[in-house]
Amino acid sequence: MDRFRGVVIGLGVVIVLVIAIGLSRIVMPGTPAKPQAAANEYKGAVSASALLRVPVSGIYPGGNAAGLNPNMKNPLADDPDAVERGMKDFTVFNCSGCHMANGGGGMGPALSNSTWIYRSSPANIYLDIAQGRAAGMPAFGAMLPDRTIWELVAYIQSISKDPGDTFGTTTSAEPQSPNTEQVPANQLKSATPWKFTEPMPKNGDKPG
Numbered sequence: 169m170d171r172f173r174g175v176v177i178g179l180g181v182v183i184v185l186v187i188a189i190g191l192s193r194i195v196m197p198g199t200p201a202k203p204q205a206a207a208n209e210y211k212g213a214v215s216a217s218a219l220l221r222v223p224v225s226g227i228y229p230g231g232n233a234a235g236l237n238p239n240m241k242n243p244l245a246d247d248p249d250a251v252e253r254g255m256k257d258f259t260v261f262n263c264s265g266c267h268m269a270n271g272g273g274g275m276g277p278a279l280s281n282s283t284w285i286y287r288s289s290p291a292n293i294y295l296d297i298a299q300g301r302a303a304g305m306p307a308f309g310a311m312l313p314d315r316t317i318w319e320l321v322a323y324i325q326s327i328s329k330d331p332g333d334t335f336g337t338t339t340s341a342e343p344q345s346p347n348t349e350q351v352p353a354n355q356l357k358s359a360t361p362w363k364f365t366e367p368m369p370k371n372g373d374k375p376g
């Protein structure tokens with residue numbers, strides 16, 4: 169008989185627990201079942217599997233790029249606030265510690281020019297930040313929500329539009345850090361680029 173009583177009490181405890189958990193979901197409906205999924209949900213969010221289809225080089229076996237998506241857009245490209253948030257993130261997450269303020273270039277390469285080591289598409293820039301890159305770029309993917317990374321991409325895209333393709337790079341004879349500087353393309357091969365320095369155009373004058 170005691171055994172029967174034990175089973176009944178056990179069953180009772182289980183039933184009370186099930187009801188209590190059920191009620192807590194109703195009383196606190198805001199409690200997310202999967203916090204990770206909630207953080208990634210926003211309009212145009214890109215799935216991880218889609219990002220796996222972004223090629224990081226231009227080499228394809230058999231010259232066949234079918235199934236890859238090299239031209240994925242930044243889902244925040246149309247969000248005017250994204251660039252501004254990205255600009256703040258660039259300082260907050262110390263990107264500027266290596267790439268300098270405004271992405272001018274330091275221990276890390278300049279991001280404010282149109283020269284890229286790892287390709288220029290928004291998804292490529294996303295992957296640079298999320299995965300890190302071999303020669304000293306830390307992988308931020310485990311630390312930053314993907315939306316924040318797309319904001320950084322939006323900012324980097326905005327600063328890399330200037331000064332445009334007419335500017336190239338040259339290497340100093342005595343490399344310092346950074347050892348590359350932006351110079352006009354017609355001075356690209358010069359060993360003495362600063363010899364050509366000209367005064368800034370007067371206000372209102374068009375350069376050049």
Ligand code: HEC
Pocket residue numbers: 258261262263264265266267275276277279283284285286287293296297301302303304305306308320324
């Ligand atoms: C510890 C220094 C360091 C920090 C911090 C850092 N970077 Fe970098 N970054 C580098 C270096 C070095 C490279 C070049 C890596 C290579 O050539 O393999 C690089 C490369 C990159 C590239 C690719 C550039 C290209 O030409 O293809 C991007 C984009 C980038 N970083 C963005 C960022 C952003 C955004 C942050 C902040 C979230 C950041 N970096 C923080 C050092 C850093």
